[in-house]
Amino acid sequence: MVHTTSPLAEDLAGKSYTLPNYWQIQQHLCSLIDDYVASEKLQERLEDLPRQFIHPQPRPWKPIDWQAINHSQIIGIKPEVFLSILIGAMDTEAPIRGYTQTSRQYLEKLHPRMGEFVGGTVNEAGELQEIGLWEKEERQHTPALMKIYTQLTGEKIIPKHRTVRGYIPTDDPHEDLYRHGLHRVATEYGATCLYLWLMAHTTGALQDVLEELAKDEINHMTKFWGFGVWTFPDTGLIRITTTLIKTRSQNYERNNLMRTLRRMMNTLNWNAWTATNKATLLFTFTYTMHRLWKWHNSLTPEYLQNLFAS
Numbered sequence: 403m404v405h406t407t408s409p410l411a412e413d414l415a416g417k418s419y420t421l422p423n424y425w426q427i428q429q430h431l432c433s434l435i436d437d438y439v440a441s442e443k444l445q446e447r448l449e450d451l452p453r454q455f456i457h458p459q460p461r462p463w464k465p466i467d468w469q470a471i472n473h474s475q476i477i478g479i480k481p482e483v484f485l486s487i488l489i490g491a492m493d494t495e496a497p498i499r500g501y502t503q504t505s506r507q508y509l510e511k512l513h514p515r516m517g518e519f520v521g522g523t524v525n526e527a528g529e530l531q532e533i534g535l536w537e538k539e540e541r542q543h544t545p546a547l548m549k550i551y552t553q554l555t556g557e558k559i560i561p562k563h564r565t566v567r568g569y570i571p572t573d574d575p576h577e578d579l580y581r582h583g584l585h586r587v588a589t590e591y592g593a594t595c596l597y598l599w600l601m602a603h604t605t606g607a608l609q610d611v612l613e614e615l616a617k618d619e620i621n622h623m624t625k626f627w628g629f630g631v632w633t634f635p636d637t638g639l640i641r642i643t644t645t646l647i648k649t650r651s652q653n654y655e656r657n658n659l660m661r662t663l664r665r666m667m668n669t670l671n672w673n674a675w676t677a678t679n680k681a682t683l684l685f686t687f688t689y690t691m692h693r694l695w696k697w698h699n700s701l702t703p704e705y706l707q708n709l710f711a712s
Contacts, residue, residue, distance in 0.1 A: 415431075431685060438598065475609065492551070506520050513629075519534055599683050
């Protein structure tokens with residue numbers, strides 16, 4: 403049996419261990435979060451948004467050696483649990499067209515440029531003419547997760563067709579956008595934390611793929627977050643919390659964050675996780691939010707107005 407303190411090699415998270423303990427995983431997570439959620443990188447991603455309104459360019463991925471992916475690159479998770487997490491992530495990522503078109507509908511009247519960035523352009527009949535940059539980047543995720551699954555198991559898999567909550571307008575489009583936008587940011591934040599957590603539990607080519615997924619989610623979360631702070635400058639922690647937790651009507655019952663979290667945990671086979679797996683994921687959510695809140699405090703009204711006013 404290999405001792406837990408014996409490092410294999412250096413990877414994106416630092417020293418890679420065959421059987422890492424809780425503290426070694428936490429050290430990996432701190433290293434990853436400090437790097438990928440650094441305030442200067444978040445600022446760079448947000449300041450990229452106005453440029454993407456004018457000249458949308460998908461973020462290129464680095465070359466991936468797909469054939470090199472193997473079971474030995476999974477660290478600190480049972481392989482069957484890792485595979486079930488992959489399936490859960492795949493099923494969640496798959497209905498990307500539904501996500502983008504719902505967000506476009508909430509945005510198009512109030513912020514047409516952001517609506518176009520997210521959901522592309524449609525004609526008068528509502529038919530999609532050109533997909534948005536967000537969809538161009540996010541639609542790479544499901545095929546990537548399918549490739550990982552096939553490489554690890556030798557089997558092909560088809561994601562489940564999950565129904566996406568559609569556009570449900572009320573007579574208050576600003577409140578509709580606020581509510582939808584908060585849940586969009588929360589979803590991107592959850593995906594960011596999951597992929598960073600998976601990066602801390604992998605190495606080699608497998609970790610390289612998860613890095614690209616994490617970079618995309620951080621990029622999109624940052625853009626939505628900063629744009630949201632500019633659009634709703636009067637928001638505060640109490641309003642955010644109550645909006646995420648409460649349900650407003652029967653139509654919004656599935657908007658409840660607690661329901662979303664329960665569905666996510668069920669999808670990711672949470673009950674099969676070890677206590678260390680659960681504790682380190684909770685640490686990931688907490689420490690990532692700590693870094694995000696530090697950056698959030700730099701988003702002054704003057705800074706955001708200079709960035710988005712034009």
